Amino acid sequence: MLKNFPGLKGYKFAARSGAIKKSGKPDLALVFSEVPARCAGVFTNNQVKAAPLIVSAPRVHKGHCQAVLINSGVANACTGEEGLKNALRCAEITGQALGIVEDLVVVSSTGVIGRQLPMEKLERHIPLLPEGLSSKHVEAVAEAILTTDSFTKISFRGPSDEEGYTILGIAKGAGMIHPDMATMLAFVLTDAEVESGFLNETLQGAVNKSFNAISVDGDTSTNDMVLLLANGQSGGSEIRKDSKSAALFSRQMEEVCLDLAKMIVKDGEGATKLVRIQVEGAESDDDAREVARCVATSSLVKTAFFGEDPNWGRIIAAVGYAKARIDSSRIDIHFNDSPVIRNGLAVGKEDLEAAAKIMKAPEFAVNIQLRMGTGTAYYYTSDLTYEYVKINAEYHT
Amino acid sequence: MLKNFPGLKGYKFAARSGAIKKSGKPDLALVFSEVPARCAGVFTNNQVKAAPLIVSAPRVHKGHCQAVLINSGVANACTGEEGLKNALRCAEITGQALGIVEDLVVVSSTGVIGRQLPMEKLERHIPLLPEGLSSKHVEAVAEAILTTDSFTKISFRGPSDEEGYTILGIAKGAGMIHPDMATMLAFVLTDAEVESGFLNETLQGAVNKSFNAISVDGDTSTNDMVLLLANGQSGGSEIRKDSKSAALFSRQMEEVCLDLAKMIVKDGEGATKLVRIQVEGAESDDDAREVARCVATSSLVKTAFFGEDPNWGRIIAAVGYAKARIDSSRIDIHFNDSPVIRNGLAVGKEDLEAAAKIMKAPEFAVNIQLRMGTGTAYYYTSDLTYEYVKINAEYHT
Numbered sequence: 001m002l003k004n005f006p007g008l009k010g011y012k013f014a015a016r017s018g019a020i021k022k023s024g025k026p027d028l029a030l031v032f033s034e035v036p037a038r039c040a041g042v043f044t045n046n047q048v049k050a051a052p053l054i055v056s057a058p059r060v061h062k063g064h065c066q067a068v069l070i071n072s073g074v075a076n077a078c079t080g081e082e083g084l085k086n087a088l089r090c091a092e093i094t095g096q097a098l099g100i101v102e103d104l105v106v107v108s109s110t111g112v113i114g115r116q117l118p119m120e121k122l123e124r125h126i127p128l129l130p131e132g133l134s135s136k137h138v139e140a141v142a143e144a145i146l147t148t149d150s151f152t153k154i155s156f157r158g159p160s161d162e163e164g165y166t167i168l169g170i171a172k173g174a175g176m177i178h179p180d181m182a183t184m185l186a187f188v189l190t191d192a193e194v195e196s197g198f199l200n201e202t203l204q205g206a207v208n209k210s211f212n213a214i215s216v217d218g219d220t221s222t223n224d225m226v227l228l229l230a231n232g233q234s235g236g237s238e239i240r241k242d243s244k245s246a247a248l249f250s251r252q253m254e255e256v257c258l259d260l261a262k263m264i265v266k267d268g269e270g271a272t273k274l275v276r277i278q279v280e281g282a283e284s285d286d287d288a289r290e291v292a293r294c295v296a297t298s299s300l301v302k303t304a305f306f307g308e309d310p311n312w313g314r315i316i317a318a319v320g321y322a323k324a325r326i327d328s329s330r331i332d333i334h335f336n337d338s339p340v341i342r343n344g345l346a347v348g349k350e351d352l353e354a355a356a357k358i359m360k361a362p363e364f365a366v367n368i369q370l371r372m373g374t375g376t377a378y379y380y381t382s383d384l385t386y387e388y389v390k391i392n393a394e395y396h397t
Numbered sequence: 398m399l400k401n402f403p404g405l406k407g408y409k410f411a412a413r414s415g416a417i418k419k420s421g422k423p424d425l426a427l428v429f430s431e432v433p434a435r436c437a438g439v440f441t442n443n444q445v446k447a448a449p450l451i452v453s454a455p456r457v458h459k460g461h462c463q464a465v466l467i468n469s470g471v472a473n474a475c476t477g478e479e480g481l482k483n484a485l486r487c488a489e490i491t492g493q494a495l496g497i498v499e500d501l502v503v504v505s506s507t508g509v510i511g512r513q514l515p516m517e518k519l520e521r522h523i524p525l526l527p528e529g530l531s532s533k534h535v536e537a538v539a540e541a542i543l544t545t546d547s548f549t550k551i552s553f554r555g556p557s558d559e560e561g562y563t564i565l566g567i568a569k570g571a572g573m574i575h576p577d578m579a580t581m582l583a584f585v586l587t588d589a590e591v592e593s594g595f596l597n598e599t600l601q602g603a604v605n606k607s608f609n610a611i612s613v614d615g616d617t618s619t620n621d622m623v624l625l626l627a628n629g630q631s632g633g634s635e636i637r638k639d640s641k642s643a644a645l646f647s648r649q650m651e652e653v654c655l656d657l658a659k660m661i662v663k664d665g666e667g668a669t670k671l672v673r674i675q676v677e678g679a680e681s682d683d684d685a686r687e688v689a690r691c692v693a694t695s696s697l698v699k700t701a702f703f704g705e706d707p708n709w710g711r712i713i714a715a716v717g718y719a720k721a722r723i724d725s726s727r728i729d730i731h732f733n734d735s736p737v738i739r740n741g742l743a744v745g746k747e748d749l750e751a752a753a754k755i756m757k758a759p760e761f762a763v764n765i766q767l768r769m770g771t772g773t774a775y776y777y778t779s780d781l782t783y784e785y786v787k788i789n790a791e792y793h794t
Contacts, residue, residue, distance in 0.1 A: 113710025313510025
């Protein structure tokens with residue numbers, strides 16, 4: 001049972017093994033709300049969209065969802081008409097098994113691209129999911145949605161004093177991680193009652209500051225989605241944009257999403273470091289974001305993190321190719337509080353040695369001051385390691 | 398002596414060791430034309446420009462150059478006023494030593510960012526370069542400009558029957574390679590007499606199809622330049638845009654640049670494969686280029702090349718996040734002539750095995766047919782290997 005988790009009213013969870021993965025690891029999960037929940041979703045920007053997204057996005061956009069079926073092992077992407085038919089059939093079986101309208105079922109997949117779902121097995125396994133439903137099986141679901149991940153990703157906040165609601169987030173993702181949302185699945189559930197427009201707005205805001213501000217390898221995938229369900233079972237009053245509790249709810253949503261996003265970077269394939277790239281003083285927030293992105297995605301910068309070398313030359317070169325207004329003679333860079341360049345010029349040897357020491361920690365920040373304006377942004381990134389190459393060269397289709 | 402090299406009229410070469418690198422490897426090179434040559438240049442797009450570029454670009458743009466001083470080991474980038482003064486001083490010493498106008502000297506540097514040139518040593522070493530000048534020291538120059546490169550990069554064409562000119566290209570680059578031109582230096586020399594406007598046009602065209610169509614790690618550097626000198630000493634008539642030999646000259650320039658560019662990718666840090674990403678049937682050449690770029694720079698695709706796995710899922714995911722119009726159900730992908738997907742769907746197991754076999758070769762092509770129009774482009778890229786991580790994590794500032 002999840003430590004300190006206060007529980008979430010009106011949601012149940014189930015997971016199974018043996019439907020898809022040859023390893024026998026859990027590969028099928030079900031999240032069920034006792035009543036239809038209001039929902040919001042953010043989907044991949046990749047032009048190649050997997051079948052489950054084609055099926056689910058319109059359903060989510062209608063605003064209600066009661067069940068989410070998630071499989072790992074096969075992404076059901078690039079599978080043509082047959083893949084689409086299979087995704088629809090999975091939703092249908094789930095709806096029948098739960099006795100709910102099929103249209104309230106959302107399906108989600110992650111795994112190998114280009115392979116069809118093993119429908120014969122799924123026809124047998126999906127109907128067995130409902131009998132395993134329990135409010136306690138949160139970790140089993142978090143486990144069943146993993147692929148190359150090395151740990152489960154769960155975060156929660158609440159219950160709040162005011163409205164008594166709880167927010168629970170479950171995610172997977174360890175490779176192909178990049179805005180906008182590469183092979184990353186996240187399911188955020190709350191028992192709060194939330195007005196639909198505000199629910200959408202809150203999710204988009206939280207995603208921009210979390211899942212869209214992380215990078216492991218710069219690739220984006222065909223299957224990403226972040227889904228938010230709010231079933232209103234906490235008994236508190238409806239949260240609207242002008243509610244007293246609106247700010248708290250938005251902040252907690254952001255926190256849950258950022259917790260999950262940071263776990264995804266930490267679990268980045270082969271990663272040994274979690275690095276925050278903080279950009280200040282850009283001409284605009286967009287400029288800041290572009291600079292942060294260039295630094296966070298540079299293979300040279302990421303290998304220097306792995307080598308624990310405060311190689312600010314690679315950082316400033318990445319700043320220089322960002323499509324943002326900069327003046328190299330104004331740039332300061334610090335590793336945490338330790339300077340490595342001031343006004344575009346190297347600091348002394350002792351400062352560099354102090355920065356090198358900071359890099360030995362599993363988490364640190366690179367703070368970039370541009371002195372062009374007030375724009376600010378951050379990105380979380382990982383280091384690029386032997387293990388990354390190993391995992392991705394040896395993971396065969 | 399360079400095998401089969403027919404010689405180049407009116408150019409001399411010299412190189413020395415011990416001026417900068419602690420290893421004692423050659424680190425200083427001089428290219429000298431007996432008469433002022435017409436010149437053209439292409440410089441990095443990085444907003445952070447190294448001192449030698451700030452000094453040299455305006456000189457090149459004036460149209461004439463007689464000597465090129467190149468040092469490796471220190472990039473003289475992010476070195477402020479002092480770096481600028483040092484770059485100017487290097488040109489001055491070179492001009493004095495050769496007895497030519499300082500303004501005809503171009504300086505070029507590659508190496509560690511943020512360190513000042515050891516001027517005391519350079520004051521002693523540069524004046525000793527002219528006495529070593531010889532038409533035979535091409536390879537010594539090619540050797541002296543290397544940093545993390547593992548082999549020298551030289552290509553030549555000619556002499557042509559028509560005008561009797563020769564084209565010689567010398568380059569360095571093995572990391573931070575990406576359009577537009579990351580830590581990449583190339584010097585192309587010809588004894589043809591070429592009209593200035595046509596010289597510039599030819600260089601830009603050749604660079605776009607060569608150095609700007611390669612990627613090792615997606616980073617661009619502060620120091621890149623391609624310099625083209627034409628000293629008119631072959632004795633042939635001047636080549637202008639409407640000359641009979643114009644097309645041949647342009648083609649040979651392209652060939653020399655592409656030869657060098659491919660050598661740079663082959664020598665990409667830790668690379669074991671040279672892969673041509675060929676995109677056909679895009680809506681425009683720009684779209685084709687964008688798709689080729691996304692595939693060529695994907696870390697996941699590049700690790701799959703290393704793993705010799707025809708992981709077309711990663712390729713199509715990269716195609717999908719390109720900012721180009723695509724329709725995944727129209728896409729065919731071949732490894733050389735062997736299909737891996739047709740109309741966006743996986744081919745059978747035997748075809749995939751054939752593709753895997755093709756990937757065992759050190760060079761192969763990924764051919765992507767989009768069926769959206771007639772746009773076409775190519776990119777050369779390398780695989781991403783353990784060795785890449787090793788070199789870049791262990792290369793310390």
